[in-house]
Amino acid sequence: MDNKVTLYGASGHGKVIIDILESMGVGIATVLDDNPNLKALLTYPISKPTEVDRVEDRNVIISIGNNKVRKALSQKMNCHFAQAIHPTATLSKHTRLGEGTVVMAGVIINPDTTIGAHCIINTGAIVEHDCMIGDFVHLSPNVSLAGNVQVMEGAHVGIGASVIQGVKIGKWATVGAGSVIIKDVPDYAVVVGNPGKIIKYNTTNE
Incomplete structure (x- = not known):
């Protein structure tokens, strides 16, 4: 090959x-x-x-x-x-990264975090310890996830959004740019603001 x-x-x-x-x-x-x-x-x-x-x-x-x-x-x-990991990204040796995933410049991923397949971990994102990121997720530039956050399959977390510890972002949900998420986000929900509030739901046709 x-x-x-x-x-x-x-x-x-x-x-x-x-x-x-x-x-x-x-x-x-x-x-x-x-x-x-x-x-x-x-x-x-x-x-x-x-x-x-x-x-x-x-x-x-x-x-x-x-x-x-x-x-x-x-x-x-x-x-x-294949994977692509920018040399300036900082990944704990205790991080697991799925196939097809890309990690961009300035990213920090801390220990015991699992990143799924075909994810985008965009410029400057911070993923703290013990997070679980599902397949096909996009964490936009400067997203910050505190410890023990779950982001389920297909979710998109917008630029500059912050998520407090222990929160779950449901599958195929969308978190708007700059949002502050302090409680769980349901599957397919679109959440914006500080604190984040549901404004609609994405289609369930995946």
């Missing part, structure tokens, strides 16, 4: 992943995207998925920010999913 990484998705998120991989000294094999108007991502040419060999023999990162799209694509692919 080629040690280089194939990115699936030519997005701004993909640009950040390229930068991380370059910082790690990992090569980029190709960038795949089915948008015919896209020709290159940074310095890397873009190929259509149909124009290259099957991904089964590749190291792949799904470089798409949408949690539902990452889940759908990952279930269709039979390949090895």
